Amino acid sequence: MSAFVLPKPITATVAGAAYPTRTTFDVVNPATGEVFATAPDASAADVDAAVRAAHDAFATWRSDPAARRAALHAAADAVDAARDEIAPILTAEQGKPLTESAREVATAAAYLRYYADMQLERQVIRDDAQALVEIAHRPLGPVAIITPWNFPLIIGTAKIAPALSAGNTVVLKPSPFTPLSSLKLGEVLRGILPPGVLNVLSGGNEAGAAMTEHPLIRKISFTGSTATGKAIAAAAAADLKRTTLELGGNDAAIVLDDADPATVAAGIFPRAFSNTGQVCVAPKRVYVPESLRAPVVEAFAALARNARVGDGADPATQYGPLNNRPQRDRVASLVRDAVRRGATIAAGGSEIAGNGYFYQPTILTDISDGTPIVDEEQFGPALPIIGYRDVEDALTRANATHFGLGGSVWSGDPERAAAVAERMEAGMTWVNTHTATSFDQPFAGIKWSGIGVENGRWALEGFTEMHVIHRAR
Structure with missing residues (x-):
């Protein structure tokens, strides 16, 4: 082209x-x-x-x-x-x-x-x-x-x-x-x-x-x-x-134990990787109960493997390059650091060969808080999926950040999810969606x-x- x-x-x-x-x-x-x-x-x-x-x-x-x-x-x-x-x-x-x-x-x-x-x-x-x-x-x-x-x-x-x-x-x-x-x-x-x-x-x-x-x-x-x-x-x-x-934002998505893994992945993935992950209010870390972690990780990984990355001028492209070399290098560095600390790459995990600033859509697991790619805003196509013990554990970890832009809770029971979402420390919280905004809906962060x-x-x-x-x- x-x-x-x-x-x-x-x-x-x-x-x-x-x-x-x-x-x-x-x-x-x-x-x-x-x-x-x-x-x-x-x-x-x-x-x-x-x-x-x-x-x-x-x-x-x-x-x-x-x-x-x-x-x-x-x-x-x-x-x-x-x-x-x-x-x-x-x-x-x-x-x-x-x-x-x-x-x-x-x-x-x-x-x-x-x-x-x-x-x-x-x-x-x-x-x-x-x-x-x-x-x-x-x-x-x-x-x-x-x-x-x-x-x-x-x-x-x-x-x-x-x-x-x-x-x-x-x-x-x-x-x-x-x-x-x-x-x-x-x-x-x-x-x-x-x-x-x-x-x-x-x-x-x-x-x-x-x-x-x-x-x-x-x-x-x-x-x-x-x-x-x-x-x-x-x-x-x-x-x-x-x-x-x-x-900035480091939005958490909390998946409850009654959620369907395929539904969760289909809902979160396009929002986390929209604009190649360069969205301030995108989900940037996903907390899942340990009982669901394996199927959730695999559902996300399948979507990452099938994503079409390329020049934005190509009609077949779903996800373009990162906008600039420093940002691409930062994402790559965060992923390498996570792997050194014991994380597992379920999909992606490396730059794409060529002169552009492309990076594979990446899913990380066997990872926890205290890792920079979890604690910081990566602003790119790399998503950590983190296991949790119970909902109180998930909320504590989701809220333990200087950031407070958005957050979401995913469940088969919207009322149960809403009760958890109200306890997230963020200016905007969603139930069974994320990044849903409109002209007449306030857009505001805290912290x-x-x-x-x-x-x-x-x-x-x-x-x-x-x-x-x-x-x-």
Whole structure:
């Protein structure tokens, strides 16, 4: 299959126009390991230009809700119309199958449409002879949005849409591993959104630091690693910037003793290995009763052996490469470490030969807590299956982590499973499914997995500040 060729360079967007940077950096196709494009490398001065453009656009954008609604609907239509143009770019830079890239573009458009008509109405909390007291919500100002490389468009628009709907303006910086699809989004929306309302830059640490430290930025919305989230929180604290931080996860799935092994494997496997395991809220460790461990392991292993791994541009591919070499090497290192500690590989267990960043879907057993691949977020196609004595043992071990994003319980008795799920220390828990989300369902972690809420009305509120209007009578 021929390698993807970018038709022309993609540019940054500042103040509604193409914005040149002095330097660029290479973008690698993870299916080939080869450079296929370059992206603008924004400096601190470039970030300053983008933030000032957002600041200049804020007063007008915040003042006309009807114009915002119309612009966001038009933006959604424009993204939908550009799906066939954006999706191949996303597959080339991220690695995911083309059908999933097309779905991601469609979801990005749907986020814009979902928030276009959402409004935060004034709330009257007192109305009597002495006073009328109302609560309104006001936008914050220019917002910095920093996104990761696993779902750059979905995560980006899940932040952009409520931020713009609330009346804020945005400076977006995607991961340097996947800059092009977000830059292309900026190009598509030039002329749809007023100049300065959405500014899109790509770059590395210099650009990210300049965004989080800029005095005109009033909120930072970030999705990524816990370590980077802590650094952003520290930078934001100096200026009391508001933050929403959606960080790492090490979700546990607890299988109860009445569950059917084949049903469990069919339910968990595609969610654990979706996007080649590069999903923050995917199940990353599975606890099973010792009595079921052997049949559960074999059911998972059979699915792993039959999985079709390849270039995302190939229609036959189910699972693409890992996005970058460091991540592929980390997964490989974690698996090797687990084997040295006594784990058994039931399926997979090694890199796939070639220039791309491919790794076999891997199932590990004879493993327990205290092993890094169980205790840490592997973020790749390797899943440990861990035996437990009783449900109390499983819950104790599932909860013994700094992470708290999601979790699930699997059983033939949904009510029994729900009682266990309520005791999991996570922002989201599921029964007989995992990673099930929707636009109107809060997405939030606890502990080291994040601060703040995304999706639904809660995300919109998160891009506002409360304003109390008290009228004496």
